[in-house]
Amino acid sequence: MNQRFLRLFFILGGLMILLPAKSMADTPFPTIREPEGEGVKCVQPEEEMRRNHMDYILHQRDKTVHEGIRTETYSLAKCIDCHVEPDESGKIAKHDDKEHFCNSCHEYTSVQIDCFECHADRPQKYIKRDSKKNALQQQLNKTLSARDTDGGNL
Amino acid sequence: MSEQVNDSRRNFLAKAAVAGTVTIAPGVLLHTAAIAKPDDEAVTNATRWGMLIDTDKCAKGCTDCVDACNEEHALTGFDRPETDAQYIRKVTLKEKSTGHELSLPLMCQHCETAPCVDVCPTGASFKRVDGIVLVDKHICIGCRYCMMACPYKARSFIHEVIENQTLAAPRGKGTVESCTMCVHRVDKDGIPACVEACTEEEHDAMIFGDINDPQSNISKSMKKHGGKQIRADLRLNTGVRYQGL
Numbered sequence: 001m002n003q004r005f006l007r008l009f010f011i012l013g014g015l016m017i018l019l020p021a022k023s024m025a026d027t028p029f030p031t032i033r034e035p036e037g038e039g040v041k042c043v044q045p046e047e048e049m050r051r052n053h054m055d056y057i058l059h060q061r062d063k064t065v066h067e068g069i070r071t072e073t074y075s076l077a078k079c080i081d082c083h084v085e086p087d088e089s090g091k092i093a094k095h096d097d098k099e100h101f102c103n104s105c106h107e108y109t110s111v112q113i114d115c116f117e118c119h120a121d122r123p124q125k126y127i128k129r130d131s132k133k134n135a136l137q138q139q140l141n142k143t144l145s146a147r148d149t150d151g152g153n154l
Numbered sequence: 155m156s157e158q159v160n161d162s163r164r165n166f167l168a169k170a171a172v173a174g175t176v177t178i179a180p181g182v183l184l185h186t187a188a189i190a191k192p193d194d195e196a197v198t199n200a201t202r203w204g205m206l207i208d209t210d211k212c213a214k215g216c217t218d219c220v221d222a223c224n225e226e227h228a229l230t231g232f233d234r235p236e237t238d239a240q241y242i243r244k245v246t247l248k249e250k251s252t253g254h255e256l257s258l259p260l261m262c263q264h265c266e267t268a269p270c271v272d273v274c275p276t277g278a279s280f281k282r283v284d285g286i287v288l289v290d291k292h293i294c295i296g297c298r299y300c301m302m303a304c305p306y307k308a309r310s311f312i313h314e315v316i317e318n319q320t321l322a323a324p325r326g327k328g329t330v331e332s333c334t335m336c337v338h339r340v341d342k343d344g345i346p347a348c349v350e351a352c353t354e355e356e357h358d359a360m361i362f363g364d365i366n367d368p369q370s371n372i373s374k375s376m377k378k379h380g381g382k383q384i385r386a387d388l389r390l391n392t393g394v395r396y397q398g399l
Contacts, residue, residue: 065290067196068282068341077321118291118326120319127318129228 030104035082042082043073053079057115076115081123095121191341202285202393203335204365205349206372206381207258209398211359214257217244219360222351223261226336227323232314239310239325241333242348256398259348259360262287262308262333263384264393270300270309279330285365285393286335296328305385308332335362335393365393 035042042049044056060074072078083101086092093099095116098107102121106113120127191197220242223229231238242261248254264287270279271287278294281287289300289309301309309332316326322338325331336346344350349362363372375381381395 061292063196065288065292066280066282068191068284068337069194069196070338070341071193118316118319118324118329120317120321120324122318124321129225129318 027108030108032104033083033085033101036085040082043078076119077124080119080121084122086126092122092126191343193341197282197284197341199283199285200366201364202366203340204264204285204363204372204393204395205335205346206361206363206375207394207396208359208361208379209256209258209396211357212257212259213357214246214255216257216357218351218355218357219259219348220244222347223333226320226347227325228318228320229323234313237311237313239312239331241308241310241331258396258399260306260308260384261348261394262304262335263306263390264333264335265390266393267390269303269305269390273299273303275299282337286337286340287332287393288334288337289330289332291324291326291329291331294329296330298330300330304332305388305390 044052049056056074057076057079060071061076063069064075080101084092087099093101093103095103098104100121102113102115220240223242227241229239229241242259244257245260246255246257264281264285266281266285268279268281268287271281274280275297276293276295278290278292279287279300280290296311298311301307301311309330311330312325312327314327319325322336323331323334336344336348339346345362349360352358352360361372361375363370365373365376367373368377375397376395379397381397382399383390383392383395384399
């Protein structure tokens with residue numbers, strides 16, 4: 001019994017020495033995707049955005065919801081439009097993935113955000129929707145192509 | 155007393171806005187010119203947005219407005235009709251003595267004195283100065299008092315995790331929502347999706363516009379045909395009015 005405890009004690013002690021060194025090595029500094037294209041710049045210098053992006057977004061949020069001010073410079077949607085793109089395989093990271101633009105830093109700093117409980121975590125152009133208009137168009141195309149193959153007998 | 159002062163001030167401003175546009179651009183469509191607002195300017199109480207619905211033109215079984223609304227806000231159902239979000243419902247009324255039936259779309263009535271705003275403990279349920287009643291989901295705690303208070307049963311609670319929302323309608327689990335009178339379109343000088351669909355399909359049962367502006371189509375129509383409130387006895391001075399009730 002005593003030996004068991006002793007062994008456990010040593011193992012735990014060893015872990016305590018090893019763990020900090022290991023976790024430091026395993027937490028890479030977040031990589032941020034730079035928007036592509038020449039002359040494309042963020043709305044504020046990088047240093048400013050790193051520290052104060054939340055203030056800009058929060059201010060814009062209240063102005064938009066309560067006063068109907070819909071300028072796009074500091075809107076969350078604009079951040080997402082520039083910074084969230086699919087990777088080489090065509091996959092777009094979800095807001096709770098490490099690869100997502102926002103989450104890469106937020107996970108690193110252990111700051112939880114709730115923005116994406118309600119807001120889309122990717123640009124609108126990457127969201128496919130089934131709309132009534134699309135469905136009707138598809139139906140029409142189907143009918144038209146069926147008529148073409150039937151030689152116009154439909 | 156203060157209400158009276160506000161009303162007269164509002165009327166004065168509305169008239170001033172209209173008068174301003176007349177002198178600047180004669181011949182330009184009056185109400186469009188009066189409501190144009192730059193993106194960086196706050197909305198004012200010179201306008202009060204409203205809707206007028208002609209129940210005689212609203213066909214039973216037609217759901218064009220509801221479909222357009224669902225599409226605009228990406229409202230998807232979870233096969234649970236009792237709790238699925240709905241901004242507009244089609245309601246059929248039947249008068250028992252005559253058997254006369256009428257069909258109408260029912261959504262948030264955008265009351266001037268909104269019960270949902272009164273009961274909200276956090277201030278999330280609020281009325282914009284231009285009369286549109288909204289939920290600020292950033293402050294909504296999901297208590298659902300407003301859903302209890304609303305006499306029109308206009309609000310829905312989101313029970314499920316939502317993804318891939320539209321820009322028009324950020325919406326997420328644990329908050330309450332309802333018709334926003336397509337505030338995102340209105341701020342960009344547009345009209346609500348339901349009204350647009352109803353007009354595009356040539357039903358012409360819905361008119362949207364500024365109730366404060368006596369020259370707007372909606373005001374002229376209401377002056378001519380009247381615009382009844384549902385549950386007028388509650389004296390909420392609704393922004394959504396009906397004719398043919």
